[in-house]
Amino acid sequence: MLGKEKQSGQRLKHILLAVTGGIAAYKAAELVRLFKREGAEVRVVMTQSATQFVAPLTFQALSGNLVHIELLDVEAENAMGHISLARWADVLVIAPATANTIAKLSQGLADDLLSTLYLAATCPVYVAPAMNQAMWNHLATQENIATLVRHGVSLIGPEQGDQACGETGFGRMSEPVAIGKIILSALNEELFEAVSTAPQAKFLTGLKILITAGPTCEPLDPVRYLTNRSSGKMGYAVAAAAVKAGAEVTLVSGPVTLAPPENVTVLKVSTAEEMYQAVLREALKQDIYIGAAAVADYSPVQSIHKLKKQNDQDSLTLVLQKTPDILASVAALEHGPFTVGFAAETHDLETYARDKLTRKKIDMIAANWVGREQGGFDSEQNALQVFWSDGEQLLAMMDKTLLAEQLLELIAQRFKTVRAGR
Numbered sequence: 001m002l003g004k005e006k007q008s009g010q011r012l013k014h015i016l017l018a019v020t021g022g023i024a025a026y027k028a029a030e031l032v033r034l035f036k037r038e039g040a041e042v043r044v045v046m047t048q049s050a051t052q053f054v055a056p057l058t059f060q061a062l063s064g065n066l067v068h069i070e071l072l073d074v075e076a077e078n079a080m081g082h083i084s085l086a087r088w089a090d091v092l093v094i095a096p097a098t099a100n101t102i103a104k105l106s107q108g109l110a111d112d113l114l115s116t117l118y119l120a121a122t123c124p125v126y127v128a129p130a131m132n133q134a135m136w137n138h139l140a141t142q143e144n145i146a147t148l149v150r151h152g153v154s155l156i157g158p159e160q161g162d163q164a165c166g167e168t169g170f171g172r173m174s175e176p177v178a179i180g181k182i183i184l185s186a187l188n189e190e191l192f193e194a195v196s197t198a199p200q201a202k203f204l205t206g207l208k209i210l211i212t213a214g215p216t217c218e219p220l221d222p223v224r225y226l227t228n229r230s231s232g233k234m235g236y237a238v239a240a241a242a243v244k245a246g247a248e249v250t251l252v253s254g255p256v257t258l259a260p261p262e263n264v265t266v267l268k269v270s271t272a273e274e275m276y277q278a279v280l281r282e283a284l285k286q287d288i289y290i291g292a293a294a295v296a297d298y299s300p301v302q303s304i305h306k307l308k309k310q311n312d313q314d315s316l317t318l319v320l321q322k323t324p325d326i327l328a329s330v331a332a333l334e335h336g337p338f339t340v341g342f343a344a345e346t347h348d349l350e351t352y353a354r355d356k357l358t359r360k361k362i363d364m365i366a367a368n369w370v371g372r373e374q375g376g377f378d379s380e381q382n383a384l385q386v387f388w389s390d391g392e393q394l395l396a397m398m399d400k401t402l403l404a405e406q407l408l409e410l411i412a413q414r415f416k417t418v419r420a421g422r
């Protein structure tokens, strides 16, 4: 709880909550209560349109502070103008963030209090988008989001589900409890010192990163094999983003049709066993290992000859044997790299992902939904829920290229925190 700091003589954490004009504005009231309950000092900024949804008095009563709305407010300028507010904040949380606000911030406009504050803020900024699913999916919004991420902003949500407009899809603001958990856990972990809102273009300089991508192909006989729907797009995007961030990257790739990313050493493999051998050969030279490949858990006991159709049998039983668990093997290495797994889930995502995190003894796990309309296997976009021993972060549905950059920033923060503690 943040309030503990008061007892130890330090000041309370300062959370600056910006509310913009969407139907989810009412949920921001719950956020204020949650932050206050945890002992934070909260100040609220509202855009003019937000005041159409919830009365400023609500936020004033809940936060115990005057609500800030106007950019040029004579009284506020004397006390808490945009520069003072920006300096005051340990974190700026924009929830809900409308498509309009996201567009304005991405363009660097400074024509109201929130947009001006955003430019003046040097603290970490979290944005929880909320809008109609078509607006969220529009290329313009996705490009604006990409720009914000390049500014160093962290996204929370949006979530998939029924929307106020009657449609279904991505665009619902994350629940206040989920947003609160992320902000409070980051504040408690003092991650903020490591996370600057200034873009850190080369934040992986000097690090060696080993990444797996794509499917594995497990031969059944000389002409047939078992495989899965992985296209390699996610792992290749992580490899390209890691190079961009200054890392020396080795990519162990299953059979895919993608062009190899520039400046990456690519080791091509086919089966899980080959991937295991290639990864284990490289692992001890690496700082970070990221297992994005969809590795077969079982492989057929291979037939030397082509399997023949049995005219007198309606079914055929295949015998499969377990493949080596590459991720768990890397995590078990003495002096091995910081290990990050992926988890592809069709149900109970958090339970299964957390189980893999602890069972395989890895440092982080990035879980994604598969078998759904959007995201996962062979799609251009994806969303990830990333878990580590005492924290989690949601990375919203977005282009895999951009998602890979955000994932790497998170991995770099955790890597540095863990290494600093050793």
Ligand code: PMT
Residues within 6 Å of the ligand: 212, 213, 214, 229, 230, 231, 232, 233, 234, 235, 272, 291, 292, 293, 294, 295, 296, 297, 323, 324, 325, 326, 327, 328, 340, 341, 342, 343, 344, 345, 356, 368, 370, 376, 377, 378, 379
């Ligand atoms: O390639 P795309 O089309 O872009 O799709 C991306 C993706 C959906 C494949 C990717 O985002 C993803 O989820 N990759 C992991 C898929 C998977 O195999 O998940 P899993 O939950 O079955 O495995 C958990 C982890 O263990 C993974 O890191 C996997 O690489 C690893 N594993 C699994 C089995 C095995 N024998 N060895 C392993 O290392």
